[in-house]
Every structure is written in C-alpha cells, then in structure tokens.
Amino acid sequence: MFAAYAARIDRDQPLNGLELGERPAPEARPGWTTVNVKAASLNHHDLWSLRGVGLGEDKLPMILGCDAAGIDQDGNEVVLHSVIGQTGYGVGPREGRSILTEKYQGTFAEQVTVPEWNVLPKPKELSFEEAACLPTAWLTAYRMLFTNAGVRPGDSVLVQGAGGGVATAAIVLGKAAGLRVFATSRDEAKRKRALELGAVEAVETGARLPQKVDAVIETVGAATWSHSIKSLRPGGTVVISGATSGDRPSHAELTRVFFLELKIVGSTMGSKDELEDLLAFCAATGVRPVIDETLPLDRAREGFERMEAGGQFGKIVLTV
Numbered sequence: 415m416f417a418a419y420a421a422r423i424d425r426d427q428p429l430n431g432l433e434l435g436e437r438p439a440p441e442a443r444p445g446w447t448t449v450n451v452k453a454a455s456l457n458h459h460d461l462w463s464l465r466g467v468g469l470g471e472d473k474l475p476m477i478l479g480c481d482a483a484g485i486d487q488d489g490n491e492v493v494l495h496s497v498i499g500q501t502g503y504g505v506g507p508r509e510g511r512s513i514l515t516e517k518y519q520g521t522f523a524e525q526v527t528v529p530e531w532n533v534l535p536k537p538k539e540l541s542f543e544e545a546a547c548l549p550t551a552w553l554t555a556y557r558m559l560f561t562n563a564g565v566r567p568g569d570s571v572l573v574q575g576a577g578g579g580v581a582t583a584a585i586v587l588g589k590a591a592g593l594r595v596f597a598t599s600r601d602e603a604k605r606k607r608a609l610e611l612g613a614v615e616a617v618e619t620g621a622r623l624p625q626k627v628d629a630v631i632e633t634v635g636a637a638t639w640s641h642s643i644k645s646l647r648p649g650g651t652v653v654i655s656g657a658t659s660g661d662r663p664s665h666a667e668l669t670r671v672f673f674l675e676l677k678i679v680g681s682t683m684g685s686k687d688e689l690e691d692l693l694a695f696c697a698a699t700g701v702r703p704v705i706d707e708t709l710p711l712d713r714a715r716e717g718f719e720r721m722e723a724g725g726q727f728g729k730i731v732l733t734v
Contacts, residue, residue: 417522417524418433419437419475419478420463420464420474420478420515423465424465425465428461429722431464434711434712434714437475439525440519445503446528447530448487448525449486449492449528450486450524451521452483452542453482453483453543453734454482454522454711454732454734455481456729456732457481458578458721459513460479460522461722463476463515469515473516476515476520477515477520479514479515479520479522480496480549481548481550484542492533493534493545493548494521494526495534495549495686496514496550496683497511497685503529504529505529523734524711538697539696540696542733543733544696544702546731547703547705547731550683551578552579553688553689554684555583556583556587557683557685558681559591559653560591561684563679564629565588565591568593570626571584571588571593571627571628572596572630572631573588573598573631574634575634576599576608576613577599577607577608577724577726577728578633581597582727582728585611586701587695587701596613596614597617599616611704619638619641626650627645627646628646630642630650631653632653632656633654633655634658635661636659636664638659639663639666640665643671646674648675648676651679652678653680653681654681655682703729705731706728706729707720707730707731708731709730709733710732710734711733713732
C-alpha cells in the first residue's frame with residue numbers, strides 16, 4: 415500500500431528522512447481492526463518523529479500520522495483515538511501509553527490497524543477531512559481548556575501562537591464555549607484570522623493585553639513563556655502542551671509563580687471519553703476544524719514543508 419513514512423532520522427533536516435512509497439499492508443491481529451483511511455491530518459508530532467523525538471532508529475521504517483478518519487471492516491464511518499496502551503485494550507495490561515507512530519504504524523497510508531477500542535463512530539455532520547483534524551490537536555485543545563484549565567463561560571483565555579493546530583482549535587472552541595479569547599501572533603495576517611475566528615483581540619507576540627486572563631494556552635514554549643506568566647491574574651493557570659520554540663525559557667518567572675500563586679499544568683492529548691465529547695460538541699454546535707489546506711497523500715511532502723515553515727493557519731489534511 416502507498417504510505418508516507420520515516421525512513422531515516424535527521425535531527426537538523428527532518429524532511430531528509432521522509433519517504434513516499436510502498437509499505438506492507440497491516441496484518442490482522444486479535445482485538446485489532448483495520449481501517450481504510452479516507453483522510454488524515456498533519457501534526458508537529460510528525461516533524462518531531464522525523465527528528466527522532468519519541469521514535470527510535472530501531473522502529474524504522476515507521477509510517478507517520480497520528481490522526482485519521484475512515485471506514486472500518488464493517489463499513490462504518492469512524493474516527494480513531496490515537497493513544498494506544500493507556501487502558502490495556504488491545505495490548506498487554508502493563509503496556510504504557512504511546513501515540514501512533516511511536517510504537518505502532520501510523521495513518522499516512524491507505525490502511526491502518528488499531529485496537530477495536532480505539533475506534534469511535536464519526537458523526538454524520540462531519541466530513542472525513544474535518545473529523546481527521548480532531549484526535550490530536552483539537553482533542554489537546556479541548557482537554558487544555560475544559561479539563562486542565564477548568565475555564566467556564568465568561569472566563570478569559572490567552573492563546574499563544576495563533577495559526578498552529580492546537581492554538582486555532584483553542585480559539586474556536588473557546589469562542590463557542592462563551593470564553594473571552596485573546597490571541598497572539600508575529601504575523602499580521604494570522605492575527606486577522608484569529609479575530610475572524612472569534613478572538614476579541616489579537617496582538618503581536620509579547621504585547622501587553624488589555625486585561626489579565628484566567629488561563630493561558632501555551633504551545634510555543636521558550637519564546638512566549640515569560641509573557642504567558644505575566645499575562646495571568648493572581649491564581650491563574652497556564653496549561654502547556656508543547657514547546658515549538660524550545661523548552662528552556664530565559665526567564666522562568668518563578669517569583670511571579672509563587673507570589674501570585676499561579677498554577678502550571680502539563681497537558682498531553684486527551685482521553686477517548688474527551689474525544690467522544692469533542693465529536694458530539696462539534697456535531698451539536700456547528701463548530702468545525704479550521705483546515706488550511708487539503709492535499710492528496712502522494713503530495714504529503716508539500717504539507718510537511720508548509721508545516722515546517724510555519725506558514726499554515728489551521729490543519730493540513732491528507733486524503734486517500
């Protein structure tokens with residue numbers, strides 16, 4: 415079957431390790447099901463995999479892709495939950511959790527196999543392309559906002575780095591949930607798009623906000639960390655799920671953290687139950703993922719190049 419896969423690890427030039435071509439179709443295994451992929455979306459996790467983060471040389475070649483929507487063996491339209499092992503379903507009870515492409519082959523292929531437990535019905539209101547955007551970036555944003563930040567309608571939230579998949583999702587979900595959303599970006603066009611999606615104000619990265627916020631959604635890391643901490647009200651929460659600019663900020667702002675009793679919460683992906691809630695939320699409210707570009711699988715390299723350059727606003731989707 416045709417697939418986009420990591421053939422080599424290159425920490426400095428990750429796309430050097432990306433190959434497009436034939437790979438073996440997945441083999442049947444007890445408790446697992448094979449899904450014919452209709453759409454799959456890119457995540458920064460795929461670039462990190464090509465750099466060898468979470469993916470060892472001994473696992474190569476590895477088909478990339480965490481997210482997918484498609485048709486299962488019984489003809490049902492489905493969405494995949496990307497985390498395998500945390501519950502023991504389909505794997506040994508002692509197996510720790512991993513995301514597709516870390517231990518098991520991913521979704522940038524004509525077919526993918528996952529534990530039966532990891533398959534959820536796709537709401538008829540969502541297209542395959544829209545549904546394929548949800549299991550990683552949008553689920554991460556959903557958990558960051560409503561589980562780990564614990565915000566409620568009327569609260570205020572700062573979303574750092576408008577344009578990325580998680581950040582875009584947080585703006586849209588926050589607006590739909592009645593939050594007062596602020597956003598930052600270095601790019602004027604991305605700030606304008608953030609306003610169109612429902613942010614009440616979009617400012618340049620590092621600029622002072624008109625008010626202190628209840629929570630910050632942080633995926634950028636070192637470049638915005640100090641600004642995130644300074645933007646919180648006393649007792650506020652910063653939730654971090656990524657560090658695309660690095661994980662070692664020059665100023666940790668520890669004095670502010672303890673003096674203002676701020677909370678710092680790490681967040682990774684989300685549960686199957688949360689994904690089910692997110693699917694229902696999108697179906698019921700009309701909220702839809704923001705798709706930057708849709709490409710056929712054989713043009714996957716173009717999608718990777720666009721994501722690496724940081725030019726996208728929203729998700730890049732590959733179709734099979």
